[in-house]
Amino acid sequence: MPRLGLRARVSTTVAVGALVLSTAIATLSYQFIRSSLLDERRIVVWRTAYYDASYVEARIGAPDTDYVQVLSSFNPGRGRTPVLVVAGTPYRLDVAGVDIPRDLAEMVEGGQAARQIVHTPQGPVMIIGIPLATTQYYEIVSLRELDNNLRQIGLVLTLVAGGVTLAAAALGWYTGRRALRPLASVAEAAEGIAAGDLNARLDPQAEPDLERLAASFNNMVDQLQQRIERDRRFAADVSHELRSPLQTLAAAAAVLERRQESLDARTADAARLVVEEVDRFQQLVTDLLEITRAESELDLSEVDVLALARDQCKRREIDPDVVTVLNREGDATWRADARRVEQILGNLLENAQRHGGGVVAVRLYQEGGYNVIEVDDDGPGVLPENRELIFRPFVRGSNAERRGDTDGAGLGLAIVARLAESHGGRATVLDRPGGGARFRVELGRQS
């Protein structure tokens, strides 16, 4: 079972508490109201019954008294039925009324006034029995009205209890949201940081109860920022420290290369190896630096990507007319980091030339919040299982599928992916309709 959210739990707890409390209060109130109403009714009923009994007794002295006549000579009021029992024979006005229960009759016959509540299909009735000199007088009083009243009160109390419970649940939900609102600002700050805004901080004063959270959150971001800054400095230092000796190597290798003929065969071989490896090393370091650069801030300007793409094509002896812009204006001036866009284009074109049988088309367009670069090639395409893999560093593809930078260090597409990510976008590879691969780079539009 999925765990309930914090708000749902707060809300449920408050609602259950309110339910228990309001039910208890309603029950107690009901009991109290019921007993006081009953008591009041009882007193009235007794008093009237005694009065009626003395009235009846005064009129039944003669031996040939018509008991029914006597009973009908007074009006006991609505809902009251008088019954006179003379020597075990009940005289009553209603023919099919409520029978006097036996145990009550026995008590009254024994000379004791008594009452009993009997439930009938017509509602509850109270039967009062008063012993007279030789007879017993009973009055059957309907409690239906009282019962109806109590029923209504009960209904109202139940509704109130239910309402209170619902209100409590709503209150719990609402206060839950209010209580969690400061956490929303934490979430916002965290999202900002994830998106690269390392200056996002929480105000510890904003919510006293969350001061500790805010303080530790800010501390965490400070640490993160310092660490990123340290990494960046380290990368810059490494970059510088690697570039300088490489410059020496490159120049010295050039000297060796030029003098190959004057060297003996063995030394010339060794010199050639040095020259080749220096070249490779140089490419590797340049690529690595390119990847570390992707971590640094974007250097944004209005970039004429169409011109950039055409130039990149010319540079690689690709017909610049393969580049098309798909929007109405026919231009592709995007706010982006020119250097990175150039690098992305260059690497994609090189990849298509080297491993994809040549460039078929380059498309530039805008879609949603993205500027999109697509490069179609004429190669065998990329197997679905490799489509994510080829954007990882140092992946050169299997022998069956020589995709990725086999001649270089295998960083070309990884650089593309990193640079796309640095623009808040991504790099993917799809099938080109009609064969070949379609490399698609989405760059988040910058403001």
Place this chain on the structure above:
Amino acid sequence: MSGVLVIEDDDRIRRSLMMALEDEGYKVRGTATAEEGLAAHRAEPAEAVLVDLMLPGIDGFECVRQLRRDGDATIVVVSARDDTHDIVAALEAGADDYLVKPVAIKELSARIRAVRRRNRGGQSSPGTIVVGDLEIRADAGEVRLRGEPVPLTRTEFLLLCELGAHAGQVLSRQQLLQRVWEYEFGDERLVDVHVGRLRQKIEDDTASPRRLVTVRGLGYKLQR
């Protein structure tokens, strides 16, 4: 003017660069500091000066500034720093080109050769081009705006000549790189920075240029 001057404080880099450039057929001198380099250049101006940015004492930016003030030599910054800010700052200080280490010797040599060709061939430009109130006297190496001479560096001058020779036509950044710098391919920021510097000298309001305009998607154009 002759040869190449290498101002580089790293002994090994300087020595290897000098060796490699000598192999390419240049007469090469080298100094470890900007002060020595500036003195050497004053004593005997070099055709091209390679300057490192991180130098003890006077730094590379200042060195470029002084070299530019002193004369017309082609200044190429060769630095390990690849930050755009550094590149733009160096170009704005007056460098003609900026190369990030490690530079392949072939490329370096190609650029210096291009500079040489430019310096020798630059004299045979057509006569005077008049574009509005701008007068470009290619043969005299002089530019006048409303009759007043405008001081331009060699690169700025060549850039303006190229744009002026095709006034009213759009030239792409790569075309300008090829024709002005004589580079087959290069960093387009070179063109942008030099256009920016040129605008400061020939435009009344650089924020909304009227003479040297940018044509989106294509390049730059000198308005007729």
